[in-house]
Amino acid sequence: MMRIGHGYDVHRFQEGDHITLGGVRIEHNRSFVAHSDGDVLLHAICDALLGALALGDIGRHFPDTDPRFRGADSRQLLQTVMCMVEARGWQVVNLDSTIQAQAPKMAPHIDAMRSIIAQELRVSEGQVNVKATTTESLGFVGRKEGIAAHAVVLLEQ
Numbered sequence: 001m002m003r004i005g006h007g008y009d010v011h012r013f014q015e016g017d018h019i020t021l022g023g024v025r026i027e028h029n030r031s032f033v034a035h036s037d038g039d040v041l042l043h044a045i046c047d048a049l050l051g052a053l054a055l056g057d058i059g060r061h062f063p064d065t066d067p068r069f070r071g072a073d074s075r076q077l078l079q080t081v082m083c084m085v086e087a088r089g090w091q092v093v094n095l096d097s098t099i100q101a102q103a104p105k106m107a108p109h110i111d112a113m114r115s116i117i118a119q120e121l122r123v124s125e126g127q128v129n130v131k132a133t134t135t136e137s138l139g140f141v142g143r144k145e146g147i148a149a150h151a152v153v154l155l156e157q
């Protein structure tokens with residue numbers, strides 16, 4: 001049996017000195033406004049995994065009112081979600097994702113993100129794709145107000 005899931009997340013920028021995306025620290029003159037580390041890509045991946053198994057979403061499992069998740073490392077949230085996936089007998093077939101960001105440039109960091117994500121999903125890097133696009137200066141992403149990420153995952157039992 002196979003299941004597909006989709007995830008989407010957005011975080012707003014504030015002044016800062018770095019962002020964390022796909023588990024990678026990227027030096028930038030902004031940071032994310034978030035309860036956790038604001039890693040929109042890992043949040044979208046969590047939601048895709050939860051979505052595939054009809055388990056709701058990241059906010060249901062890790063409420064932003066819970067002090068345990070304040071400043072949380074999103075890799076740990078993904079590890080918890082992967083435990084739920086594996087406890088139900090599922091494994092990842094492949095993951096595709098897209099970061100929407102006017103800036104910073106993601107290309108130099110994509111391979112590091114794929115490596116971290118593959119490790120957390122317990123698959124090879126060849127089963128993980130991370131893409132990036134600007135929005136041609138259109139919308140909130142284009143105005144550099146924040147970053148969005150989409151993820152799609154296929155699971156098999």
Ligand SMILES: Nc1ccn([C@@H]2O[C@H](COP(=O)(O)O)[C@@H](O)[C@H]2O)c(=O)n1
Pocket residue numbers: 100101102103104105106107108131132133134135136
């Ligand atoms: N934040 C970003 C956005 C895009 N890229 C790379 O540049 C290519 C062209 O971007 P378009 O918005 O014109 O599609 C894109 O395919 C990415 O490879 C990036 O590295 N960082």
Ligand SMILES: C[C@@]1(CO)OP(=O)(O)OP(=O)(O)OC[C@H]1O
Pocket residue numbers: 009010033034035036037038039043058059060062063064065069070071072
């Ligand atoms: C991850 C959680 C929990 O710390 O908080 P945020 O970092 O604000 O992220 P979001 O994607 O808005 O929602 C999920 C949250 O409950």
